[in-house]
Every structure is written in structure tokens, then in C-alpha cells.
Amino acid sequence: MAEPIEFWFSVASTYTYLSVLRIADVARREGVTFIWRPFGVRAIMKEQNNIPFLGKPVKTAYMWRDIERRAARLGLRARVPAPYPLTAYDTAHHVVMVGFAEGWGEDYVRDTYRLWFGEGLEPGTEPSLSTALRAVGQDVTRVLAKAAEPAAAEALAAATDAAKARGVFGSPSFVTRGELFWGDDRMQDAIEWSRRGTLAV
Amino acid sequence: MAEPIEFWFSVASTYTYLSVLRIADVARREGVTFIWRPFGVRAIMKEQNNIPFLGKPVKTAYMWRDIERRAARLGLRARVPAPYPLTAYDTAHHVVMVGFAEGWGEDYVRDTYRLWFGEGLEPGTEPSLSTALRAVGQDVTRVLAKAAEPAAAEALAAATDAAKARGVFGSPSFVTRGELFWGDDRMQDAIEWSRRGTLAV
Numbered sequence: 001m002a003e004p005i006e007f008w009f010s011v012a013s014t015y016t017y018l019s020v021l022r023i024a025d026v027a028r029r030e031g032v033t034f035i036w037r038p039f040g041v042r043a044i045m046k047e048q049n050n051i052p053f054l055g056k057p058v059k060t061a062y063m064w065r066d067i068e069r070r071a072a073r074l075g076l077r078a079r080v081p082a083p084y085p086l087t088a089y090d091t092a093h094h095v096v097m098v099g100f101a102e103g104w105g106e107d108y109v110r111d112t113y114r115l116w117f118g119e120g121l122e123p124g125t126e127p128s129l130s131t132a133l134r135a136v137g138q139d140v141t142r143v144l145a146k147a148a149e150p151a152a153a154e155a156l157a158a159a160t161d162a163a164k165a166r167g168v169f170g171s172p173s174f175v176t177r178g179e180l181f182w183g184d185d186r187m188q189d190a191i192e193w194s195r196r197g198t199l200a201v
Numbered sequence: 202m203a204e205p206i207e208f209w210f211s212v213a214s215t216y217t218y219l220s221v222l223r224i225a226d227v228a229r230r231e232g233v234t235f236i237w238r239p240f241g242v243r244a245i246m247k248e249q250n251n252i253p254f255l256g257k258p259v260k261t262a263y264m265w266r267d268i269e270r271r272a273a274r275l276g277l278r279a280r281v282p283a284p285y286p287l288t289a290y291d292t293a294h295h296v297v298m299v300g301f302a303e304g305w306g307e308d309y310v311r312d313t314y315r316l317w318f319g320e321g322l323e324p325g326t327e328p329s330l331s332t333a334l335r336a337v338g339q340d341v342t343r344v345l346a347k348a349a350e351p352a353a354a355e356a357l358a359a360a361t362d363a364a365k366a367r368g369v370f371g372s373p374s375f376v377t378r379g380e381l382f383w384g385d386d387r388m389q390d391a392i393e394w395s396r397r398g399t400l401a402v
Contacts, residue, residue: 048259058249058370062383069380069390072401169259179270182263185386189270200273 002194006175007034008163010041011096011112011123012086013171014067018184020113020172021076024106030191034174036106038096039163040156041171042089048169054085070184071117083122091144092124094152095133098143101155104136111135203395207376208235209364211242212297212313212324213287214372215268219385221314221373223275225307231392235375237307239297240364241357242372243290249370255286271385272318284323292345293325295353296334299344302356305337312336 007023009016027034045051053060064080071078086092092112099105111132115121121128130140146152163173167180174181174190177197181190192199208224210217228235246252254261265281272279287293293313300306312333316322322329331341347353364374368381375382375391378398382391393400 048257050257050260056249056251058368059251062368062370062381065381066383066387069394069400072399075402167259167263169263180263180266182267186267193270198273199270201276 002030002032002191003177004033004035005190005194006037006166008037008039008166008168008171008173008175009109010039010171011092011109012041012089014063014082014084015184016172017078017113017117018067018070018074018076019187020109022074023187026187026191032191032194036100036109037159037163038093038100038105038109038156039159039168039171040089040093043160044164044169050169052170067117077118079117079120082117082120086122086124088122088124090124090153091129091147093156094147095124095129095143097152097155097159098146099136099138104138107136108132108138203231203233203392204377205234205236206391206395207238207367209238209240209367209369209372209374209376210310211240211372212293212310213242213290215264215283215285216385217373218279218314218318219268219271219275219277220388221310222277224388227388227392233392233395237301237310238360238364239294239301239306239310239357240360240369240372241290241294244358244361245365245370251370253371268318278319280318280321283318283321287323287325289323289325291325291354292330292348294357295348296325296330296344298353298356298360299347300337300339305339308337309333309339 007019009020023034053063068078068080096105096109099108112123112128115128115131116123121131129144133140133143166175168175170182172184174187176190176194179193181187181193189199208220210221224235254264269279269281297306297310300309313324313329316329316332317324322332330345334341334344367376369376371383373385375388377391377395380394382388382394390400
């Protein structure tokens with residue numbers, strides 16, 4: 001019997017595109033449950049001095065190409081390089097927290113990633129914000145006002161603390177049966193672990 | 202028709218254990234050819250300011266656990282944490298260069314990794330050196346003398362330049378049809394690319 005899998009993600013992460021866009025299909029096909037857990041990856045990475053791409057042009061160029069190739073496998077567009085890193089990090093994350101509090105978070109995050117990698121629109125800025133909010137039937141002015149209230153920042157901080165408590169240090173991460181799996185390329189490992197609590201043959 | 206795949210690796214790398222120990226089986230099963238290309242990863246990573254683990258205890262702990270879990274899937278032992286980083290980096294790599302020049306490199310590297318992750322014996326130091334050299338039928342004194350000659354260091358530098366020219370920035374890496382794939386977890390992508398020149402469905 002498969003245990004649920006927490007899907008920890010931050011909309012600041014590039015590789016998370018590959019997870020967000022396929023995770024619903026994977027859940028159906030594999031018969032597993034993912035629990036979406038938004039958090040803020042930047043605070044944790046700063047604290048841990050974990051700087052994967054900034055000032056690393058060779059590795060960064062590889063990252064875009066790797067995402068482009070793997071997106072093609074999934075039948076997804078990937079206009080790379082996409083705008084990165086996010087210039088409106090806080091707004092991007094606070095809107096996500098409102099979305100998950102109100103029940104439209106998953107669809108909003110999917111749309112936000114589609115706009116980011118499909119159309120080159122940066123999360124947390126216009127026109128991404130308005131386009132994605134309207135796509136999920138939300139009033140842009142109302143949501144942005146709510147995202148600017150302290151409760152959204154507090155929810156993000158609490159979520160990030162919860163991520164850290166599980167050992168999460170990057171996005172996406174998967175947690176099941178107390179085990180952490182980091183990276184879109186560990187989704188399948190997490191699914192196996194959720195069923196059997198081991199990868200051993 | 203599958204193109205050959207260059208397998209770029211450095212015996213300073215932890216994740217390379219998972220590739221080295223399975224690559225011969227994978228080649229047979231998949232009907233592809235891997236060309237072993239030893240190089241020195243540290244010079245490239247230093248130059249690119251790419252420091253994945255040093256001073257990053259959370260990420261480092263995860264790395265060991267990830268290797269342990271994935272080794273279990275392959276039926277491999279993994280006593281983690283294994284000695285790391287290497288204290289005799291140059292010797293470790295120079296002996297490998299001698300081995301590849303003389304034709305016993307692949308077996309030696311496999312034995313070295315088995316000793317490292319199976320027995321906790323650090324590459325490039327005793328008793329790893331003597332044990333692995335004897336296992337491949339080599340005279341320890343002769344090989345160590347040859348590894349100390351300038352030619353071995355020159356071969357390593359030339360190999361590292363060749364790696365860099367292909368965009369290699371980490372170990373293991375796979376290169377086929379001009380495409381670079383980084384990480385043990387990209388071996389299958391490289392195999393697909395060697396056959397079709399794309400991952401797209």
C-alpha cells in the first residue's frame with residue numbers, strides 16, 4: 001500500500017517545471033497521492049550557502065539544455081533560458097500561499113510554470129500574475145492585496161520552516177515514509193519508496 | 202544505430218561509484234558502447250567555483266543517503282559516508298592514467314570503487330592502491346613509480362582539457378553525438394540520445 005508523498009516545491013525553481021507539469025498524470029498512472037507543499041527555497045539555500053547556478057555559466061547553460069531535452073520527452077515546451085532568477089520572488093511565493101489557502105493553488109502553479117517556460121513570462125510579475133490568476137478564475141486585485149498582507153508572508157515562513165524540519169534543501173523534493181528525495185529526477189525513487197520503503201531489489 | 206558514448210569520470214567523485222559498477226552490464230544489456238575517459242574533475246570545479254558539498258552538511262548528508270539507497274537498488278554495498286574528499290587526489294588520478302595507458306584501467310577503477318564504498322578504503326592511499334593494483338595483476342612498486350613520472354600528470358592535464366573542451370563540469374558525464382549528460386542519473390538519457398539524437402517522444 002503506497003503511502004502519500006509530500007511534494008515540496010518553490011516557484012523559484014527551474015527543474016520544478018518538469019515535476020509540476022507531469023505530477024497529476026504520474027499520480028493517476030502510478031496510483032499514488034502527492035500532497036502539494038509550497039515553500040520558499042531561497043531562504044534555505046542562502047542559509048546553507050547552496051548556490052547552484054549564480055556565477056557558474058557552464059553549469060547554468062547545461063541546466064537549461066538538460067531541462068529543454070527532458071521537457072521534450074514529456075511533450076512540454078521549454079523556451080530556454082527562461083527569465084531567471086526571479087526578480088519578484090516574494091510576490092510570486094505569497095500569491096502561491098494564498099492560492100493553496102483558497103484551493104486554487106495547484107492549477108495556478110501549473111499555469112504559472114506554463115507561462116514561464118512556454119511564453120517566457122516571469123512568475124510574480126506582470127503579465128504572468130494577471131494571466132495565471134484569471135485562468136483560475138480569481139480577481140487579480142483581490143488576490144494581490146491578500147498576498148501583500150502579513151498572513152501570506154507568515155504562511156510562507158511557516159511552510160519553509162516545515163520544509164527545513166524535513167531536511168528539504170532544494171526544489172522539488174519528495175518526502176514519504178520519512179525519506180527525502182531531491183530533484184525532479186527522483187520522483188520515481190520516491191514513488192517506489194512510498195510503496196515499499198526501499199529501493200533494494 | 203547507436204553512436205558510442207564517452208564516459209567521463211574522475212575517481213574523486215562519489216556518485217561515479219554507481220556508474221562504474223554497473224556500466225559494463227548496462228552496455229551489454231542495452232547494446233551500446235561506452236568509451237572510458239578518465240579526467241581530473243577538481244581542476245574544472247575549482248576553476249568554475251563549483252563546490253557542491255564542502256561546507257554544506259545537509260546536502261552532503263543527503264548525497265550519502267541517496268547513494269546508499271540507489272546502490273541498494275543495484276545490489277551494491279555502500280558503507281557511507283565513505284572517506285571524502287580524497288586526500289591523495291593526484292596519486293589516485295595518476296595511477297588511473299597509467300592504467301588506461303597500459304590497458305588495465307577499467308578493472309582497476311572498478312576495484313578501487315569497490316574498495317572505497319565496500320570496505321571504506323580511500324582511493325590513492327594504502328591499502329587501496331596495493332590491493333587494487335594486485336587485483337589487476339600489476340606490480341605495485343613499478344606502477345607507483347610510473348605514476349610519479351611527469352608523463353602521468355601530463356596525461357591527466359591533457360584529459361582534463363579534453364573534458365573541458367566538451368563542456369564537462371562534473372563526474373560522471375556522458376557525451377554522445379556532441380551532447381553532454383551530467384550525472385549517474387543521466388546515463389539512460391545518454392543511451393537514448395546515442396540511438397536517436399533526441400529524448401522527444
